Amino acid sequence: MKEYEQSIIDHYGQxxxxxxILEACERAGRxxxxxxxxxxxxxxxxxxxxxxxxxxxxxxxxxxxKVLDLGCGVGGPARTLAAEFxxxxxxxxxxxxxxxxxxxxxxxxxxGEVVTFRQGDMTDLPFEDQDFDAAWxxxxxxxxxDKGKLFAEIRRVLRPEGIFALYEICSGSASxxxxxxxxxxxxxxxxxxxxxxxxxxxxxxxxxxxLWRDVTEASLEWFRGVVAGIKPRTDNVPRLGLNxxxxxxxxxxxxxxxxxxxxxxxxxxxxxxxxxx
Ligand SMILES: C[S@@+](CC[C@H](N)C(=O)[O-])C[C@H]1O[C@@H](n2cnc3c(N)ncnc32)[C@H](O)[C@@H]1O
Numbered sequence: 066m067k068e069y070e071q072s073i074i075d076h077y078g079q080x081x082x083x084x085x086i087l088e089a090c091e092r093a094g095r096x097x098x099x100x101x102x103x104x105x106x107x108x109x110x111x112x113x114x115x116x117x118x119x120x121x122x123x124x125x126x127x128x129x130x131k132v133l134d135l136g137c138g139v140g141g142p143a144r145t146l147a148a149e150f151x152x153x154x155x156x157x158x159x160x161x162x163x164x165x166x167x168x169x170x171x172x173x174x175x176x177g178e179v180v181t182f183r184q185g186d187m188t189d190l191p192f193e194d195q196d197f198d199a200a201w202x203x204x205x206x207x208x209x210x211d212k213g214k215l216f217a218e219i220r221r222v223l224r225p226e227g228i229f230a231l232y233e234i235c236s237g238s239a240s241x242x243x244x245x246x247x248x249x250x251x252x253x254x255x256x257x258x259x260x261x262x263x264x265x266x267x268x269x270x271x272x273x274x275x276l277w278r279d280v281t282e283a284s285l286e287w288f289r290g291v292v293a294g295i296k297p298r299t300d301n302v303p304r305l306g307l308n309x310x311x312x313x314x315x316x317x318x319x320x321x322x323x324x325x326x327x328x329x330x331x332x333x334x335x336x337x338x339x340x341x342x
Contacts (some may be wrong), residue, residue, distance in 0.1 A: 070186060072254050073159050073208060079312065082139075083166040089303040097173045100148040106309045107141030107170060109247070110204035111284045111322070111333055116232055117145045117203065123276055124230035124337045126150045130198040133157065133222060135187040135215075136205030139310065140167030140180065146201070147179045155197075156182040157190065188214045192222045199228040206233045206263070207248050210256045216270035223340045229272060231336045235260045237281075237329035243321045245314050247307070260334055272338035281326060284333040288323050 079085065086106070090097055097103060104114045112119075126132065128151030134143040137156025140163075146152040158164050164182045171180045185191045187202070188211055200219045209215050219229055234248075236257035249255035258266070264277060298304070308315040325331040 067186075069210065069254065070159055074161075076248075076250060076254060077160045077310075078162050079310075080162070082162045082310075083169045086139075086166060086170075086309055089305060089309060093302050093305050095305060097170065098175075100144055100174045100176065102174065103141060103144070103170050105305045106307055107139050107144070108203075109138040109141070109307060109310055110232060112287045114141065114145055117142045118149065120201075120203070120230050120232050120335055120337075121146055121150050123335065124199065124201075124228050126152055126199055126201075126228075126230070128152070131155075131196070132199045132201055133190075133192065133197045135190075135200060135202040135219070136208070137163070137167060137182060139163050140171055140182060142201065142203055143167070143180050143182070144171055144174065144176050147176050148174075152179075152199075154180045155192070156180065157185045157187055158182070159184065159186055188218055190218045190222055194221055195224045195227075196222050197227060198224060199230065201230050203232040204234060204248065206231065207257050208254055212256075212258065212263070212266055213270065216267055216272070220271050220340055225340060225342050227340045228275075229267075229336075229338045229340065231334075231338075233263070233334055233336070235263055235332045235334055237325075237332045239328055239330045242325040242330040245318050246321055246325070247311055247318045250314070257331065260332065263334075264336070267336070267338055271341050273341050274336070274338055276335070276337040278335045279332060280335055281332045285323070285326050288319075288326070292323075 130152045132152045132154045134156040143154040143156040167182045
């Protein structure tokens with residue numbers, strides 16, 4: 066295994082995550098039978114399911130499209146693309162526990178026929194050339210050091226004119242960001258790039274820009290709403306949020322995201338690109 070793969074697995078991996086999630090849901094009295102039942106914890110990015118829906122609309126994802134979700138986490142975005150946009154989705158993630166948990170949740174909500182997961186490296190994809198109509202990624206590229214290799218792989222597996230949609234964190238005007246963050250406890254697995262540089266790399270890799278939007282303000286607005294909605298807990302019922310995925314440092318990671326956004330150390334972007342011939 067390559068060194069960076071182990072570092073990513075060490076950061077995100079949680080032994081028995083699937084059991085941990087099911088137990089937390091049971092204690093909170095939540096049954097997992099419908100796609101909506103997992104929304105509070107299975108979209109591991111700013112603005113949750115709404116962000117996925119928004120990008121899917123911008124990218125014009127639609128029924129019957131074959132989509133690859135790179136760095137799929139526990140599968141929330143992949144399930145949304147299948148359940149709400151009619152896509153057939155393949156998810157790939159380095160972390161075995163995430164893939165196992167993604168498959169378990171997908172079976173439970175009845176989407177196992179249209180969403181498939183496999184463990185793998187998104188910079189070395191286990192798929193044939195020109196296999197997908199669209200490639201998709203949310204909050205993963207900041208973990209990837211060799212972005213040139215990633216974009217070359219995405220281009221390889223997309224059919225000509227295929228769509229690449231991304232929702233990512235870029236560096237801002239100040240650096241470095243404050244750690245820990247949801248994607249890295251320190252600098253060693255965080256590879257932030259400026260917006261212009263990221264767009265430039267994509268064009269160089271053979272992608273044509275359809276849309277590029279800075280959504281930093283909307284992200285801050287969302288956090289304000291989240292903070293305003295938090296009520297002090299007086300019971301022992303587990304919270305079913307991203308705390309399930311972020312572990313014991315969840316509160317510090319979330320606080321640092323907000324601080325980094327406010328200090329312009331990070332920015333949030335949406336992009337839609339088309340593979341050139
Ligand atoms: C912040 S999470 C986002 C998960 C998911 N995209 C979502 O929005 O719910 C980042 C994900 O990228 C995955 N990841 C990071 N580097 C990767 C790589 N080289 N190959 C595959 N997955 C990777 C991590 O394992 C993790 O699941």
